[in-house]
Amino acid sequence: MKYYIVAGEASGDLHGANLMKELFLADQNAEIRFWGGDLMQAVGGTLVSHYKERAFMGFFEVIKNLFKVLGFIKFCKKDIASFNPDVIIFIDNSGFNLRVAKWAKKEGYRTNYYISPQVWASRASRVEDIKRDIDQLFVILPFEEDFYKKHNYKVTFVGHPLIDAIADRKQVSEAKFRKEHQLGDQKIIAILPGSRKQEITKMLAVMLSLVNDFKEYQFVIAGAPSQDFSFYKRIIGSREVAFINNKTYDLLSISYAALVASGTATLEAALFKVPQVVCYKGGYISYQIAKRIITLKFISLVNLIMNKEVVKELIQDDFNKKNLKTELSKILNTEHREKLFLNYFDLEQKLGGKGASKKAAKEIVKKLQVK
Template sequence: MKYYIIAGEASGDLHGSNLMKALYKEDANADIRFWGGDLMQSVGGVLVSHYKERAFMGFFEVLKNLSKVLGFIKFCKQDISKFKPDTIIFIDNSGFNLRVAKWAKQQGFTTNYYISPQVWASRASRVKDIKRDVDNMFVILPFEKEFYKKYNYDATFVGHPLIDGIAGRKQVNDQEFRKEYNLGNEKIIALLPGSRKQEITKMLSVMLSLLDDFSDYKFVIAGAPSQDYSFYQQIIGTKKVSFINNKTYDLLSISYAALVASGTATLETALFKVPQVVCYKGSTISYQIAKRIITLKFISLVNLIMDKEVVKELIQNDFNYKNLKQELIKILDETHRKKLFLEYYDLEKKLGGKGASNKVAKQIVTNLKKQK
């Protein structure tokens, strides 16, 4: 059968690659065409568009590049029409995917959504469109199923795919990894400033401002696969900091603490049991718009899932040298760390068991066979 998958960003590429592996197991003759990244491409199928080409962050940035975005949507519809898939699978990336989903449903395509748009965070009115345009919604956060139930829409909770990704990875030898990247023996503070240029530019310089205050620690930047080192170098300048590209999980596995940009990385860091400070800073316009439409108490997935402040969030103007230094001191304190570890274990329990990608693939293939 023919599958068309649309994913955006590094996290979508990761989850899309695991879903593709599961689809190939369920359907040996699967013909997959997709929008994604390097990880999905390494599994097989045909890559149509790389997510690097459309990595626009925030309302203002999207508006500024609106003609490009609309061009991608138009091309996507044309490509789907030519391929004529048996089903379309949307992964996160709501601004793009919900527009395509509306068109796809009108054309009679079967539609699946894996990793729900964050309609529980803002613009809940979009649920009406999802009910109309999405045949099957597979959610990965425990509270999402109950959220959709309030709108008489039956979503399927499959557990979080990060559980599989982290559990299935090859264990890193601490000493060998340190030797390979010349990290010495100091305790490591990982810096995860995000994957988009806009967020890295706004956050990395503030993170690096702490270097002199914590000279007994080794600061290491986790480089995103979507960005070249030359881009980071412009921000790093002459500062003495290590840089490791596309090895975030390996780095987190040996880290003592982390400063993390808001997003999926906050949950990944928690699952590696690394104490963290969550950071966010966007453009002033994007932030002001977001503040008016997002109704959540928290921005990090850790706190949202636990429904309380487990990790400290420094947002916009609160994300500065003084506050960041203060919060880093806290997560280096042994008493605070022990409390945080217990919260992290409770978090993992709430995320459900293993096999999210397998559950989604099995259900999609089963549904298609029933339609044949």
């Protein structure tokens, strides 16, 4: 069978890679063509476009690059038509993917979606687009099944793929990791400022402003694979902070606490049982638009899944040095940490255990075999 996968951003690349591994196992004759990143490319298949080329963050930033985005969409449609796949699998990245899906459905292609667009967060009217254009939707968050049920759309909950990604990773020796990256024996505070230039630019400097206030700890920046060190260096300046690129899981596995940009990384930190402060600061125009259309009480996946404030969220103007220092001090406190660990355990139970990618891949292949 021929599979065409469209993923964007680092998290989509991770989940796409794991799904591809399972597709190759479930279908020995699988031929895969994809939009993704280095992780997907390492699995096999043919890379069409790297997500680095399409890393636009926020409403205003997308508008500024609208012609580029439209050009990518046009090229994607043309490439799909040329490949003529048995199924198209969209992964997250709704702004791009739902536009392509609308065209694909009209053209008669079978359309699957792995990892639901966050229609439960804003613009719920998009559910009607999904119902019209997506043949099968695989969801990874426990509350999504009930959300879609209210909209009379049956979806398949497969569990969260991060459970697999973390459980299956190659374990590292803390001593060896510290030696390799010239880290001392201090407790580590990991800094995860996101993967896109806009968010790193807006948040990293504030995160780094705490370095001199917590000198008994070692601050370590988790560099994103999509950015070069030279970009971070301009923000780091002369601060005494370590930088480790593309080894976020290894870093989290030995971290004592973390400052984390809102997104998938908040869930990753929780699954590694690392106390965290969630941070978000967007462009002024993008934030003002988002504030008016997002209907959620929380922005972090941890709090959304648990339906209560488990981790502190510092958003936009609340994200400043004073508040960040206060909240970091709290998660370094033993009593506060113990409460967090109990909530993290409950969170993991809600996510449905291992096997998300395998479940999705088997279902995709099974449906193709009986079509």
